[in-house]
Amino acid sequence: MSSFVSYLINGISLGSVYAIIALGYTMVYGIAKMLNFAHGDVIMVGGYAALTMMTVSGAHPLLAILVAVIVCTTLGITIERVAYRPLRGAASPLAVLITAIGVSYLLQNLALLIFGANTKSFQSVVTIPPIKLADGAINITGETIVTIAACIVIMVGLTTFIKKTKAGQAMLAVSEDKGAAQLMGINVNGTIALTFAIGSALAAIAGVLLCSAYPSLTPYTGAMPGIKAFVAAVFGGIGSITGAMIGGILLGVIEILGKAYISSQMADAIVFAVLIIVLLVKPTGLLGKQIQEKV
Numbered sequence: 001m002s003s004f005v006s007y008l009i010n011g012i013s014l015g016s017v018y019a020i021i022a023l024g025y026t027m028v029y030g031i032a033k034m035l036n037f038a039h040g041d042v043i044m045v046g047g048y049a050a051l052t053m054m055t056v057s058g059a060h061p062l063l064a065i066l067v068a069v070i071v072c073t074t075l076g077i078t079i080e081r082v083a084y085r086p087l088r089g090a091a092s093p094l095a096v097l098i099t100a101i102g103v104s105y106l107l108q109n110l111a112l113l114i115f116g117a118n119t120k121s122f123q124s125v126v127t128i129p130p131i132k133l134a135d136g137a138i139n140i141t142g143e144t145i146v147t148i149a150a151c152i153v154i155m156v157g158l159t160t161f162i163k164k165t166k167a168g169q170a171m172l173a174v175s176e177d178k179g180a181a182q183l184m185g186i187n188v189n190g191t192i193a194l195t196f197a198i199g200s201a202l203a204a205i206a207g208v209l210l211c212s213a214y215p216s217l218t219p220y221t222g223a224m225p226g227i228k229a230f231v232a233a234v235f236g237g238i239g240s241i242t243g244a245m246i247g248g249i250l251l252g253v254i255e256i257l258g259k260a261y262i263s264s265q266m267a268d269a270i271v272f273a274v275l276i277i278v279l280l281v282k283p284t285g286l287l288g289k290q291i292q293e294k295v
Helices: 002-032 039-056 061-087 094-115 142-164 166-176 178-183 188-213 223-236 241-261 267-281
Strands: 131-133 138-140
Touching: 002 039, 002 138, 002 142, 002 166, 002 188, 002 223, 002 241, 039 061, 039 094, 039 188, 039 223, 061 094, 061 188, 142 166, 142 188, 142 241, 166 178, 166 188, 178 188, 188 223, 223 241, 223 267, 241 267
Parallel strands: none
Antiparallel strands: 131 138
């Protein structure tokens, strides 16, 4: 029983990272109606930014996280402005999708040139001691505690921001109808840029938390977590903030339990199989809503 509880806690911790990343996907899709497949590589950039600050300049972990957030936020805004905004009115959505894949490979290869292909050892930014329960049978690491807490705080903060602030209301308006929002005086380009900034900042936090829990970093570190976070966003209902969180946590639990009780080699296949089953039963995801097209 204690081993199951440990696996469950680890699954919730991993799922919390997926949820934080998935929030970036779901916000960009919900507001800009595009899939930013370079989002996973922003995670990697955040990891390298934090690692560089801690190893080269000996910065405090909190300062390293702050620098990673600033770097990724700037990167997200730049990507949106240079790569995606000129294609927003493109006749085919494939143009944006292909560009996103191109940006992803660009970031990976730049990381290869700058940092090399060798795996870097990542120093955890968490200093909280582990908690032992059930006479030591259950060990909850400090990284797990911080990751789950960060996910909850981010979820509550983001929901409050969307519902209570003018910028959040502008995001909702743009997600409903860009043209009508612009006629009402809303800066559509600025709103979408803000969405990318928030999503990229969350990616930086997720990257630091992921590398702290699994202390290694390569130019490809963000690729698979990025894909799984996208799966989590679709699983929960892409466009739904609550759905992204639920989808991420469920995905993390399924992955860890699949590794523990079925096969570590089949864990990824199990995750994607569950997604297929969910979408066959409910194509919009767990909390997604069917959009009625007006003709």
